[in-house]
Amino acid sequence: MLYKHLKDVTDDEKKKIFSRGGELANVEDKVSVILDEIHNHGDEALKKYTKQFDNAEIENIEVSRQEIDEAFYNVDEAFIKHLETAAYNIRKYHESQLPAQKWMSETLPGIELGQKVTPLKNIGAYVPGGSASYPSTALMTVIPAKVAGVENVSVCTPPRYDGTVHPITLASARIAGADHIYRLGGVQAIGALAYGTSSVKKVDKIVGPGNVFVTTAKMQVRNRVEIDFPAGPSEVLIIADESADAKMAASDIVAQLEHDPNAVSILITTSKSLAEKVNQEVLYQAKSTPRNDIVKKSLKNVVILIADTVDSCIEFSDEFAPEHLEIMVYDDEYVLNRIENAGSIFVGNYSPVAAGDYASGTNHVLPTSGYAKIYSGLNVNHFIKYSSIQKISKEGLENIKDTIISISEEEGLYAHSDSVKTRFDE
Incomplete structure (x- = not known):
């Protein structure tokens, strides 16, 4: 843990903070080899690497509708209701993001300009899994796509050792509205979605979180498909x-630490008393949490800083550009209005990151590693495209005729100029 006043942080310490727990291992060459084999050998390569990495032999790559339905009805009914509650909230929030499907506006006499919105046709959603189940990620990746109007959403999730997919993952994907579910994880899942095989439908875009192998694979297939954004270890910054x-703040720090040993948790505060209490509370809670083996490893990535002013806290946060930002101050509106870089923002003592992770309705697939400076968290706009429209009468074209001719001829594109002139030839 790093605990000190902001003004006393050395350049080396700051560099370490902003490196998010250290550089990730370089796996580009390994990933490239796997992707090439999937591209060339399809299903055969998918089964080979599933055996190698997931220790599972799979016959049918796609999960059957019968298996999905059986899983749904075998999951505890009370838990299904919780999934449906979360799904409802996620759907309502993302429906509020929907833009107008089409609009037109007259900008000059005879010139109508507008925009048309069209959903992407095929989306791939990566949902981590295997022995564990992450139903929330199935909800977060599939529901916004379906709200946007995507025709086909294919989910890839790693199988368990016996080749089956965790029933809770299947149930959540069914509730979310997934059209296809494939028992594939890691690089092989990304390759299958990007290239398509006999069993797996090729997609236009891949979304969803994953480890360094998954992220690297997504970056390498961008010449074939679009992706949402690069993702690294989970992180939270609290102003x-x-x-x-103090207890609440510490609990949110520990909650991030239990993701993996590279998770990062930062508190920056104007209160020395609070900093001391949070420091003690984090150490106490880290001992008692069920995943304390992981938390102990990630404690090295905890940073507690004391700043002179709230403005200094805001400046530091915007430079760090956290995946999750929590604001716990008297004048939270002041801070909220000044923040520019954050994946998802949680305001007040009773707005923990866990609310957004599971049930409030906002999306938990978010940019990490400083990418919040340039990327938005997963939302409806990731699944749609915009086409501009112009509807121009002769009168309208005449209003801009001279401007078109002048600029096009200055660029040496005389056929462009003629395409306008010919419309006014006698």
Whole structure:
């Protein structure tokens, strides 16, 4: 853990903070070899690498509708209701993001300009899995795509050792509206979605979180498909003053740490008293949490900083551009209005990251590693495209005729100029 005043942080310490727990291993060559084999050998390569990496022999790559339905009805009914509650909230939030399907506006007499929205046809959603189940990720990746109007959403998720997919993952994908589910994980899943095989439908875009292998594979297939954004270890930054609850803040720090040993948790506060209490509370909670083996490893990535002013906290946060930003201050509107770089923002002591992770309705697939400076979290706009429209009468074209001719001829594109002139030839 790093605990000190912001002004005393050395350049080396700052560099370490902004490296997000250290550089990830370079796996580009390994990933490239696997992708090439999948591209050339399709299903045969998918089965080979599933055996190698997931220790599972699979016969049918796609999960049958019968298997999905059986899983749904075998999951505890009370848990299904919780999934449906979360799905409802996620769907409602993303429906509010939908743009107008088409609009037109007259900008000059005889010139109508507008825009048409069209959903992508085929989307691939990566849902981590294997022995564990991450139903929330199935909901977060599939539901926005379906809200946007995507015709086909294919889910890839790693199988368990016996070749089956965790029933809770299947149930959540069914609730979300997935059209196809494939028992594939890791690089082989990304390759299958990007290239298509006999069993797997090729997609136009791949979304969803994953480890360094999955992220590297997504980056390498961008000449074939689009992706949402690069993703790294999970992270939270908390801006707080003396109004914050130390126990609550510490619990959110520990919650991020349990993701993996590279997870990053930062508190920057104007209150020395709060910093001391949070520091003690983090160490206490880290001992008692069920995943304390992982938390202990990631404690090295905890940073507690004391700043002189709230403005200094805001400046540091925007430079870091966190995946998750929590604001625990008296004047939270002041901070919220000034923040520019954050994947998802949680305001107040009773707005933990876990709310957005599971049930409030916002999306938890978010840019990490500073990418919040240039990327938005997963939303409806990731699944649609915009086409501009112009509807121009002769009168309208005459209004801009001279401008078109002048600029096109200056660029030496005389056929462009003639295409306008010919419309006014007697």
